[in-house]
Amino acid sequence: MDLNRLLRLFMPVLFMLLFQQPVAVHAQDGVFSGQSDPGDTIGHTAQTWSASELFFQSQSRQLMLADDAIELAGDMLIADDAPGIGSIRGEAWDTIGNGIMLRKHLVLPDSPVRNATISMLLYPVGNTPLSGGKLVFTVNGNKPIVYEFHHFWTSVPVPLAYLKKGENRIEVAVQEAGNQYRVPVALYEKFKYGSTANVSLPFRSARSIDNGNTWNNRVTAAGGAGEYPIRLKLQSYNDRAWLHTPVINLADKLLGEVVFSPAIIHDAVIRIDTAVTQGSRWLTRIRSGDTHQPALGGWSDWEELAMEKLPAEHKRRFIQLEFSFEANSVAETPKLNGLTVDSRWTVGLAAANLTVVSSQNGAVIPSAFAFRHEDPANNKLQKFRRTFALDSVVEGAETAWEKMIRLRGWVAGQWDWFLPDPESPDLITWDATEILAGTGGKRGGNCLHYAVVFAQACQSFGIPARIVNTNFSIWGGHEVVEVWSNEFNKWVMIDPNFDTSFYDRKTGIPLNVLELHRIFLSTYYPEGEPVNRDRWSVDDRNLRTANIRPEQLPIAIEVGGHAFSGKINEDYVWWKVIPNPLNAGYSGGYGFFNTAEIRWLPRSNWLSQPLPIPITHGRTHWGWDGYYAWTDEQTPPTPEHRIFVRRAADMYGPLFQVNFSASVVAKDRLIINMLTDTPGFSYFEVTVNGKQMQVSAHTFEWKLVPGSNNLEIRSVDVLGNKGKPSGITLTSK
Known part of the structure; x- marks a missing residue:
């Protein structure tokens, strides 16, 4: 045991012996004051969290806040195609229509389901309408479900009586003669790229070319083997969910909550306000330590807490609780309504000779969602910096922000935007040097390629960067970059494709993607209605943007003017879509108007860890299931994804503090x-x-x-x- 550990264990007792006069600390509306009081030897602290306070101050997975209670979100995705989806090559596509039907088998767990939706990715071709075509879904031979197509990912409600435990059969056909849809196929040969787990090949897809009379599991027109992107989104409370409370200080909070005296914890009572339905499983665990953050070490392991009274082995200054909802066998969610912790303690007078004049403490906010940054000293990253003389690009920049803006302009001017040819190799590795080297004599690519190059340019200077994909409505989408700014002490969004950023009109501070998303909602959905992409139409989109005046918005755009693609200039239309008779449904690449849905890549260390990665990310509609997808009251969880973020702090915790x-x-x-x-x-x-x-x-x-x-x-x-x-x-x- 090291010296520091011995000191933390025995110094509280030693100071009690050396200094007989105690300090009493009293709780007053969450503010604590210290004073010498020889007649009062025991301090008392009462701390209470409502469900809302607990939710936003804690880390959690698979939980949501609803009606001032924390409950299970119940988002369960049944899918087996995600690791291999995304290829744009010809052999990775099939067609449905003109007698061609598709079949999918999906296996459901043995747990109650509250509702179910079929999510399928497909694209209209030829004269098939972009919105309004009819598809027919048959589940386990039940009455067919006729579904009107409005978005590339379907949202087909399925009666629960149609489903059963174990294997379920879904068949899909086109209702109107002449209509056709292209369906991407997750080729088995690609599965090794989208997941590093040992994924078994399910062989649960089949196709028929004679209206369902015979079936073949070679599911592409070219006879390739793979899986159709047909998924079931369930609301079920079977998955484990958990919440880790903030670290709770059981003793005094003297001296600006920075300097802590030795303390003896006499007792504490932990009261959890819950509503638990019969058949649900609930578990409370506790860990404790003498340092203010578990990551500093010296904390106990998690142990089950079976009583309100604090166990003797956890009578330490700091504790943390875990509430976990285990696999439930009921159709109702348990609820967590709040938490109260009452503690009694004594401190020594070791801090009585100290007075805090001033203090400034940074924040480290643990996230429930792991994120892996690239090592700025990575050899490939630094070679990229040298090869393209990036130091000369930023030479003379007086601030880190100016350095980012210069890199943004440099990347924007490297090539003219284009979509990679379907017969070009799928984008598997994300390497800026390879993107700038080009394939087939052509460097660069679409917005993702700008984002990768810019992100790695920033990383080469030690500026953390990550990619966020955004989209709105039926067509299109965009890839942008969020960078950490020490200057503004926040994450901010930069678009290296168009050489632009957005900023708050009053403060001049640049904005991040989530801030833009919230302004999008208040601008285009001001009545609080949800963004229902399945009822989207061109007319609805144009109606929402018709009377928008950019000068009246709380944000403005900063345009660098170096963009090659589209010759972007000061007249860039970023608040609506300009009607295009050749592509009326397109809603991609239009500034903050495109931030209805946002998803973060879970890591940015693409050079030091090449896999797993979404295959040809952004060329099909984000079918990989590893994204961290944002959801809120107006932004429903997307039916095709499985991981959802509901607390901003999970994605916007500070760095470098x-x-x-x-x-x-x-x-x-x-x-x-x-x-x-x-x-x-x-x-x-x-x-x-x-x-x-x-x-x-x-x-x-x-x-x-x-x-x-x-x-x-x-x-x-x-x-x-x-x-x-x-x-x-x-x-x-």
């Missing part, structure tokens, strides 16, 4: 615990009373001097980029 605490171990000594989320982290730059040092560990000891003491901490990455400082100034008697 240092969150720290100071634990008193003697009157003149503090243990500083530091945590940061810095891609390519190298060390902490710690400055104590003007003296600078490098600290690689997450802990160091601060020896105080009489009078004023100043501490400043920055995170530094492997390229020398520094985050904003955290720090504290205090006086010691």
Whole structure:
């Protein structure tokens, strides 16, 4: 056991013996004050969270907030094609119509289902109408369901009586003679790219060319083997869901919630307000530690909490709770309505000689959704930077933001936008150098290619970047980049295809994709109605945009003017779609108008970890199931995806900040615990009373001097980029 661990275990008792006069800390509406009171030896803290507070302060998966209660979201996707979907090559397509029917077998779990939807990806061809054609779905031989086509992903309601446990058969045909649809096929040979898991080939698809009289599982016109993108979206409460509360401090919160005295936790009562239906499974677990963040180490493992009273082995200053909804056998969701924690504690007087003059603490917000950033020192990344002389591109830039804008303009001017030829190789690896080298004598590609090149250009300078795909309505979509800005202390959106960014008209601060999405809703759906893409029409789209005046919107666009594609200029129409008789349904690439649906790629380390990756991402309608898809009250969960984000903090947590605490171990000594989320982290730059040092560990000891003491901490990455400082100034008697 190391020295710091011994100190954290035994110093509270030692200080109780050395300093007989206690400090009482009283809770007053969440604000705590410290004072010397020899007659009151025990402090009491009562902390309460409503369901809403608990939801937005916690990490959770498969849960949602509804009617001021946390309940199961119940999003269950039954699909087997996602790893291989996306190829645009000719052998990866089939056609439905003119006697050709498709069949799919999907296996349902043994659990109650509240509703079910068939989600299928297909595209009208020839004279088939873009919206309004009729498809016929037959489930397990029941009465056919006639569905009117409005979006490339269908949303076909299925009566629950049609479904059964185990294997279900879905057959699809076209109702009107002459109508035809192209259907992409997830070729088995592509499965190895879309998933690194050991995926077994299901062989659950078949086609018929004689109106269903005979069937063949070679499912493409060229005789290829694969799976049709036909899926079942269920609302079922069978999947496990969980919530991790914020870290709960059971003792005092003196000295700006940064400096912590040694504490003895006498007892605590944990009251969970739940509504649990019979047959549902509910589990509460607890872990505890002496540091303010579990990631700093020294915490216990998760253990089941079977009582309200805090177990003796968890009587430590900090605890965290996990509420998990296990596999349920009922059709109703359990509900979590709130949480109350009452604790009694005693602290020593070790901090009585300290006064905090000022403090500034950064934030590290754990996300329920793992994200893997690229290492900025990656050899391929740095070679790309040297090969294309990116240092000369940003030479003279006075701020990091100006550096990003210069890189944005450089990427925008590299080629004229085009869609890759269907017979060109599928885009499997995402490498900026390969994109700029080109294939078939032609460099670049569509908006995804701009996004990859720009993201890696930023990463080569230590600027974290990630790709977000956006779309609205039946046709089109767009790929943009979000970059982390230390200057603005937030994620911001940059479009390297059009050399543009959006900013708040009042503050001048650039905006991220989720901010644009929320402005999209308030602009085009101001009455709070949901974005129902399955009832989309060109007329509805044009009606919503007809009276929009860009100068009256709370945002404006910044156009760099370097875009090759389309010769984008100051007159760029970014708030609506300009009618195009040749392609009336197109709604892609029109600025913030395109942010109705947003999905994040779950990682940006494409060079150091090539797979898994969506195949030819963006050329078909995002059928991969690994995206983190946003959903809110007006943006229903898409029927074709399985992972949904409902809390902004999960995707917009800060980077390059240092969150720290100071634990008193003697009157003149503090243990500083530091945590940061810095891609390519190298060390902490710690400055104590003007003296600078490098600290690689997450802990160091601060020896105080009489009078004023100043501490400043920055995170530094492997390229020398520094985050904003955290720090504290205090006086010691």
